[in-house]
Amino acid sequence: MRKTLDNRAWFLVLPVFALVAFNAIIPLMTVVNYSVQDVFDATHRSFVGADWYRAMLRSSRLQNALGRQFLFSALVLLIELPLGVGIALVMPKKGGWATSLTMVLVALPLLIPWNVIGTIWVVFLRPDIGLLGHFIDHTLGIHFDYPTVPSQAWISVVLMEAWHWTPLVALLAYAGLRAIPDAYYQAARIDGASGWAVFRYIELPKMRGVLTIAVLLRFMDSFLIYTEPFVLTGGGPGDSTTFLSIYLVKLAIGEFDVGSAGAFSIIYFLIVLALSYVFYQALQRVGTGEAK
Amino acid sequence: MARIEFQGVGHSYEPSPAGPEDYALQPSDLHWHDGGAYALLGPSGSGKTTLLNVISGLVRPSKGRILFDGSDVTGLSTAQRNIAQVFQFPVIYDTMTVFDNLAFPLRNRGVREPEVQTRVGKVAELLELTDDLKRRASGLAADAKQKISLGRGLVRSDVAAILFDEPLTVIDPHLKWLLRLKLKQIHQEFKLTLIYVTHDQAEALTFADRVVVLSEGRAVQVGSPTDLFERPAHTFVGHFIGSPGMNLLPCELDGDGVRIDGFSIPVAPARLERARGASGELILGIRPEFVRCQAHASADSLAAEVTAVEDLGNYKIATARLGRHLVKAKLKASASIAPGPGWLVFPQKWTLLYAGGSVLE
Numbered sequence: 001m002r003k004t005l006d007n008r009a010w011f012l013v014l015p016v017f018a019l020v021a022f023n024a025i026i027p028l029m030t031v032v033n034y035s036v037q038d039v040f041d042a043t044h045r046s047f048v049g050a051d052w053y054r055a056m057l058r059s060s061r062l063q064n065a066l067g068r069q070f071l072f073s074a075l076v077l078l079i080e081l082p083l084g085v086g087i088a089l090v091m092p093k094k095g096g097w098a099t100s101l102t103m104v105l106v107a108l109p110l111l112i113p114w115n116v117i118g119t120i121w122v123v124f125l126r127p128d129i130g131l132l133g134h135f136i137d138h139t140l141g142i143h144f145d146y147p148t149v150p151s152q153a154w155i156s157v158v159l160m161e162a163w164h165w166t167p168l169v170a171l172l173a174y175a176g177l178r179a180i181p182d183a184y185y186q187a188a189r190i191d192g193a194s195g196w197a198v199f200r201y202i203e204l205p206k207m208r209g210v211l212t213i214a215v216l217l218r219f220m221d222s223f224l225i226y227t228e229p230f231v232l233t234g235g236g237p238g239d240s241t242t243f244l245s246i247y248l249v250k251l252a253i254g255e256f257d258v259g260s261a262g263a264f265s266i267i268y269f270l271i272v273l274a275l276s277y278v279f280y281q282a283l284q285r286v287g288t289g290e291a292k
Numbered sequence: 293m294a295r296i297e298f299q300g301v302g303h304s305y306e307p308s309p310a311g312p313e314d315y316a317l318q319p320s321d322l323h324w325h326d327g328g329a330y331a332l333l334g335p336s337g338s339g340k341t342t343l344l345n346v347i348s349g350l351v352r353p354s355k356g357r358i359l360f361d362g363s364d365v366t367g368l369s370t371a372q373r374n375i376a377q378v379f380q381f382p383v384i385y386d387t388m389t390v391f392d393n394l395a396f397p398l399r400n401r402g403v404r405e406p407e408v409q410t411r412v413g414k415v416a417e418l419l420e421l422t423d424d425l426k427r428r429a430s431g432l433a434a435d436a437k438q439k440i441s442l443g444r445g446l447v448r449s450d451v452a453a454i455l456f457d458e459p460l461t462v463i464d465p466h467l468k469w470l471l472r473l474k475l476k477q478i479h480q481e482f483k484l485t486l487i488y489v490t491h492d493q494a495e496a497l498t499f500a501d502r503v504v505v506l507s508e509g510r511a512v513q514v515g516s517p518t519d520l521f522e523r524p525a526h527t528f529v530g531h532f533i534g535s536p537g538m539n540l541l542p543c544e545l546d547g548d549g550v551r552i553d554g555f556s557i558p559v560a561p562a563r564l565e566r567a568r569g570a571s572g573e574l575i576l577g578i579r580p581e582f583v584r585c586q587a588h589a590s591a592d593s594l595a596a597e598v599t600a601v602e603d604l605g606n607y608k609i610a611t612a613r614l615g616r617h618l619v620k621a622k623l624k625a626s627a628s629i630a631p632g633p634g635w636l637v638f639p640q641k642w643t644l645l646y647a648g649g650s651v652l653e
Contacts, residue, residue, distance in 0.1 A: 186350050187383040191444055192371040192400040201385045201396075 035262030052263035062264065064239065065247040066271075069223060072158070072243060076222040077215065079162045084169025084214065085207070089199070091174050103174075106167045114164075118231025121160045125232075147233065150240035157229045157241050161222065169214045176210035177203060212283040216276055223272055244268055294361040294452040294485060296324040296347060301356030303342055309354065316342045318510045319355050324453070326361075327483040329476075331496035334506030335532070340489045343506065344455050347487065348375040360452050376445025377455040381462060382437030386430040390421055393429045394443045401448075415443045418478065435467045439474075446478065453485035460495065472499060493533050505529050521579070522642075527649050530577050536609065536620050539583065540646075543576045550576055550645070553615025555594050557638050563645045563652050572648025582642035585610045585621035586635050587628060593635035601629055612636055 035052050039045045056062055087106065092098045109117070124130045127137035127144050137144040146152040180202065188198045226245040229235070235242035235250070242250070248268065252261035302319030309315055317339045324330055332340045345351035346358070349370040358366045365373050385393050394412045403411075416422045419439045424432065429440055438459055445454045456475075460468045472495070479486055490496050496503050497517040505513045505520065505528070513525040524530035530538030543550040545567060549558040557576065559567075567574060585598065596612040596619070608623045612634055619636060623629060645652045 181381065183379040183381060183383050186345075186348075186370075186377065187379065187441070187444075189350065189370045190348065190375060190377050191397040193396070194400065197396075197400065201387060205385075205387045 031262045031265050034258045035266055038259055048259070052259045053267070056260055056263045056267060061239070061247065065242055065244050068242065069244045072225070073219055073222045075158050076161050076165070077218055079158070080166045080169050080218055081211070081214065083162065084166050085173045087166070087170040088173035088177055103171070106170055108167070109164050110167050114227040115231050117160065117164050118228040121156065121232050125156055148237050150237055153233050153237060153241050157232060160228055160232060161225065164228065165218060165221065169218065172210040172214045173207055176207035180206045208283070212280070215283060216279055219279060220272060220276060223275070295326040296453060296485065297359040298322040299357040299359065301346060301353045301358055303346055303351060303353040303355070315509050317346065317353070320511060322504070322511055322514070324485060324487060327485055329479050329486045329499060329501045330488065331500035331503045332487065332489045332506060333491070333493060333496040333503050335491060338506040339509040340506055341457055344377070344457055344487065344489050347453070348377050348455050349373045374448065374450050374452045375455060376448065376451045377457065378438065378441045378445065378459045380458045382434060382441050384429040384437050384440050388429060389425065390427055390429050390432070390440060391425040393440050394447055397444050397448055411447050411449070415446045418446070419443050419474070434462045435464070435471060438463060438471065451484065453487060456486070456488040458490055475499065505532065523644070523651065523653070524577065525651050527575060527577060527646050534579060536580050538577050538579050539619050541576045541617050541619070543574055545574065550574070552576065552617065555614060557594070557643065558592065558640055559643055559645060560640050566652035567645050567647060570647035570652055575646040577644045577646055578638055578642055580609065580620040580622040582639055583619060583621040584637040584639070585612055585623060585629060586637070589635050590637065593637050596634055596636045598629060598631050598634035601631060610634070
């Protein structure tokens with residue numbers, strides 16, 4: 001077949017360019033634009049170069065929020081991964097109604113809108129009418145008032161996050177477990193392997209792929225978390241549960257400081273990108289790297 | 293190493309089997325001699341894998357008792373039975389080196405490290421894996437992985453038997469015969485009881501001293517490759533083993549022979565005698581290797597029509613029409629036969645009779 005050269009073919013890619021431009025490039029460039037200017041009002045603005053970036057990187061509020069964010073994501077991963085894998089291990093192995101029922105029950109928190117999750121926990125934790133709040137406050141006799149006690153606010157936010165997202169890890173791990181052929185378990189029985197050895201040398205290595213996805217998803221999501229803690233604590237008491245995105249919104253909308261918010265957004269974006277890359281590389285190496 | 297014995301062992305995957313059709317493995321008595329090389333041969337769904345898993349203890353039979361060297365092991369777990377099994381797809385522990393893979397069954401049993409070193413070293417040498425010991429097992433080719441699976445069985449000095457579940461399915465053809473040779477060598481060296489499941493008759497007949505042919509969950513014949521070829525105990529064996537399979541022709545008794553569509557065929561008197569007392573459909577069976585097909589009439593020859601001659605290089609297969617039936621004959625490559633009129637001879641020695649599927653001997 002003869003091919004003719006026709007530059008009009010480029011028009012066929014235009015829709016894609018338009019789509020990408022509108023959903024990624026233009027919004028991102030708007031943010032970049034704000035981050036290098038000082039905007040006074042609709043007509044007065046001046047170019048300030050990297051000033052906002054310098055200011056933000058030196059800002060102690062940002063550094064504190066970043067520190068809290070890392071602590072939060074680390075706790076979330078440390079709790080949700082082992083717990084999710086544990087749940088997957090005890091879920092029924094054979095198909096049937098029991099499996100379907102368990103899956104639906106486990107997946108339930110994933111189906112609830114995020115702001116509703118926050119609201120559910122606000123009620124759940126109330127010492128007067130909330131089930132958990134009342135239990136801690138009255139039955140255990142520990143004074144419980146998370147909106148004013150920073151440590152209790154932290155525990156509440158982490159608990160809520162674990163309740164919301166552990167099911168995702170569990171379902172991923174369950175899918176990974178089900179994909180292991182029976183022959184592996186039979187060979188392990190023949191080799192006299194203990195339950196722990198089966199987990200360590202068969203199940204865990206075979207789940208590597210899905211757990212990599214779980215780590216990446218849970219890290220990125222928890223690092224970007226906004227809605228649920230905003231509804232539950234509003235970032236308080238004080239700044240104690242003000243994570244990066246909550247701080248960003250305060251800055252951009254509350255204080256209308258679009259220059260520093262723009263610089264912050266770009267820094268935030270780069271951190272997430274860099275960390276995801278590092279995680280991905282590290283987990284790839286765990287599986288295959290040492291063999292070569 | 294052990295003698296394995298089944299006493300009325302049967303298995304059904306149904307919780308409460310009603311009739312024979314519910315059994316994947318029909319209740320039966322079978323035994324495997326210590327140090328024998330056995331093949332379990334049968335088409336898909338004939339119960340080969342079930343039988344193997346019952347021996348290894350992965351499946352607990354619904355009926356009967358299993359004895360290893362006379363002692364009852366029916367209730368024992370796989371690990372307690374000291375069985376090694378190699379599966380259709382290589383099972384290796386991905387994160388371990390080849391050495392650790394081979395050492396795994398020993399370490400699980402608390403064998404001391406110096407002993408582990410010696411035994412793994414020996415087995416690796418036998419399987420030609422010594423150079424790969426420090427490599428990670430997941431990076432190896434399928435045949436090396438299958439050798440590791442086998443090696444995990446061989447490192448244990450006390451295994452009662454090694455079971456193979458179609459172990460060469462995923463191996464390249466040119467490596468298949470190398471591995472099979474290795475198995476033979478290991479068998480001769482260690483005098484292990486080997487039980488080998490396959491649906492490939494060439495594999496079964498070259499590997500095993502004795503072949504167990506399974507059909508619909510029943511062992512229809514246990515015998516040497518020669519027995520299976522010369523004296524198939526069941527029409528299924530005749531038809532399943534051999535290429536092409538045995539000619540099976542419905543017939544009726546007639547004087548001192550049988551009659552097929554008006555053609556009289558003489559049969560050995562002893563067989564004829566048995567046939568007179570037997571019930572069930574009477575079938576004449578003869579291997580294509582033993583039917584003579586010739587271009588001229590001779591004593592005892594039957595006039596037939598040769599419809600096709602296939603030249604397969606080192607032999608020819610002639611298809612002849614005898615009445616309403618087709619008879620295949622395997623002839624020498626040099627045989628001069630062409631489509632058209634031809635004559636068939638059924639030598640008495642190789643003309644077998646079957647009633648209700650079973651041979652009359």
